Amino acid sequence: MATVELTGLSKAYGDVQAITGLDLAIGDGEFFVVLGPSGAGKTTTLKSVAGLVEVDDGDVVIAGRSMRGVEPYHRNVAMAFESYALYPQKTVFDNLASPLRSGRTGRYSAADQQQRIDAVTTTLGINHLLRRFPRELSNGQRQRVALGRVLVRPADVYLLDEPLSHLDAKLRAQMRAELKQLGEMSRTTSLYVTHDYQEALALGDRIAVLRAGRLVQVGTPHEIWRTPVDSFVAKALGQPEINLLEAEVADGRLRAAGGAVDLPAPRHLDLAGGRARLGFRPRDLGLLRAGSTAPVGDVVLRGRVGLAERLGRLMEFSVDVGGHDVIVVADSDAGAREGDVVDLHVPLTDVHVFAAGPAGEDTVRLGGAAVREPAQERS
Amino acid sequence: MAKELKPGQRRVTAGSVVADLMIVAWFVFSLFPLLWMLLLALKNDADQTSTYFAFSPTFDNFVTVLSQRGQDLTSVDFGQAMWTSVLNCVGAVLVSLVVGVPAAYAAGRWKYRGSENLMFQMLSFRFAPELMVIVPLFVIYNTLGIFDTKVGMVWVLQLVTMPLVVWILRSYFQDLSPELEQAALLDGYTRIRAFLTVALPLVRPGIAASALLAFIFAWNNYVFPLILTDSAATTVTVAVTKFLGGGGQAYYNLTAAAALLGALPPLVLALTIQRYLVRGLSFGAVKA
């Protein structure tokens, strides 16, 4: 167990700047997720901690000790690679025994090795695979073995690089739950890299969002979800993506989509430029049934359903609101059909207001269209 | 209803017949010299210049080549030359592997300014005709006193085989995910041990393939032993040509028999390690 600090970490590959001035402080026993699209510098960050990448600038501090000039095999960190990196010529047992036999991660007698491997393979449900070679395993099994090689010995820090990315959707969901369980059990400081926001939300005690090698935001899943610092973070979390509409401020109102969206300009925000960008998450929007009225304080958007698509129990509606497509996700019994005129509603507290900016560029979040009452805020 | 073709059946057209004939013709043309040499090696002295396919075959030529009579005809001990060739080639391959495997690993793993140029430089030695360097080498060898010695031959043959080994193995190492060695580093192994215990076993098929190719290239080399040896370190390739006769009669049948004998070691070697030559034994654990 240990804390991990990154200070001013920078690394370039030739002309490509992988990470730039990265500062992070990870607490002892924390499960910390690094989230970002491909090319954001996630793996470089992880490998810098492992000592597999020589950084150009900055320092990695593990358990208060600077890792400058410390070889990977002296850092006492364990890593699961995205490619699994299992030794093809060794059986599962020998793969798992490898860290126990090097002599640098502690001395283990044959009996100790056997006992540790038994324990970890039982937890992961892979005891029946010990004599197999990696090529004889399914992707899911390889993934478990790779995880086993991390868990088989005590390490200060676990580093996990997209461990679930090669699994199909259903197996991924199952493994995510298992990882969560393992994380809760082991309480070893863990640094987990992913591009999947659901993994980040489900697993992370805290999440760092990376973009093009720079840190954009650090926070708990709730903070990142409820108060993204900018539209990049807002878009990075949630599928379908958050709806963004350009709005204008006039007469104390914020209007977008040719007046189809009209709400009181929030007085607690500085909208001096006269323009802003509104964001609604597809699941925060509700479909009003005929005859019912929206809760008090909700904004109502009227539009016509263009597409109604089934997503399992849910439906995804593309609604034309004043010439802009707004995506709404609602229950499949919501009752709206293609071509119907519908009213969408959303609580003002769930309307995100971003600064205005050129099309296609991300801008900072100014705040919610209404202040969330402290009672509503969940810890 | 669609018409169904029986398994293995295909439509026969005029075009397909012509194409088949052309393929047969190509095979005949390319394989005929081999066939002819085989026949020649089995002919006695009287038949050797005939163009008949019908003759009484004899194995005498093989015996003659290896016997005292052969030595008298050519002033070279053919058996001795075979042995010299084996020693030369094994020596050259060993030197190439001991130095070339780590070199290939380094070249496959680390990029630095000019690394590609260096690799190309290495290969370009193979482009130049050997004759270009043979005169200075001859002078140097005489001066150093390694003319007509096995050490001298190993050294010169190694120049031929080393680039080959490095180039083939470099691509094997490049195909290997660096994450395998990185995993070993984090398991607590040093870089050397990660190389020896993880990377090296995985390129075994590559080592076998490049060693075999290097052996064959060294074995077949003619120019270097022709100029840089006299009799003490004469190799098979040079010895074979002696049967064509320096001044006396040319023994085509003996030459053919000698050539066949000379082709035997690389052939046997290739057949024994054939299964190692099939590439990509166990890359299953690296990314599906």
Added chain:
Amino acid sequence: MTTTPTSATTPSTTTAKSLVLRDLHKNYVARGRESFHAVKGIDLDIRPGELVALLGPSGCGKTTTLRMIAGLETVTSGDIRIGDRSIADLPPGRRDIGVGFESYALYPPLNVRENLAYGLKARGAKDADARVRAMAERLEMTELLDLRPAALSSGQKQRVALARALIRNPPVLLLDEPLSHLDAAQRQRVRRELKVLQREFGYTTIVITHDQLEALSLADRLAVMDAGVIQQFGTADEIFDDPANLFVADFVGEPKINLLEGVVDEDGTVRVGRDGRLRSAARSIRPGQAVTVGLRPQDSHLAADGEPSVPAEVVVFEDLLEFGLGTVRVEGLDSSLVVQTPADVRWRRGDVVRLSAPPQRVHLFDPATGARVR
């Protein structure tokens, strides 16, 4: 010519034709090897202008079926008809079918304009250039016309491949895994775009996919395939809420449906685990009958007092903010269950919850055959 509303089943142009597969078989026979019956008698009636997804795991025979329709694979037996014309014996070029390949199969040395025009010019179309321009405008890709495939993003390549399949104005369009190379956000966008275009052009379309969400969202009707046989053919609602058998229930839906062993009790409820009971809408069950219970994670809720329910202990809870996922253990069952909870509900490890579900959402299957018990 009439234009009709956007109803999926009505053709919006007169070019759309029905596509019928009748008892279609594909048997791969090789000398000295066991023959492989890849497609085992498929019947499919696709209405003009309909978008049908052929959904199944890899190796289920869906790609073989597509290749037989396209004419890239011989038909062992059976018939394929477009409109009233049988095409099973025609070479691919004369079938009037547009195909979009998974790998895009764009010609690398040609720019986008030439790629689009290639098929038209091969058939001697005089107006090729004009049609390319019109198509490019319709798909909003005129700025791509002079680029080579190598310069395109995967989303753009997908669009060019689609344009090339559309440009010959085929009555039937086949698309093989059209979205598989796109990232999640692109997939969302292209999927909607594809659907809108298909409606507008009105082609009879078959989309091959292994992604059940893609099939559910895209298609008017889905044919779920496994082991060379169509397991169920129906709308997304039917497939999702009224699965024909265990395979369909298990393959469609994410998170995966929970499958539990149960026994029908005297009072008609199904006993699950040691203390659990669930009520099902199935009528043909009799007491003592062993069944496999299929319960979707989205369909279970906390039981009201007196409702038949399954007591369970929470093992893991994942808060995904839009909803939560609880993995729970039921006394007497080997495998755990996954339960989806509404946003703002939080469970903790060790919590005991009593789960129930609407009877029409509790699907029963025969444990031996996998057939639905209704």
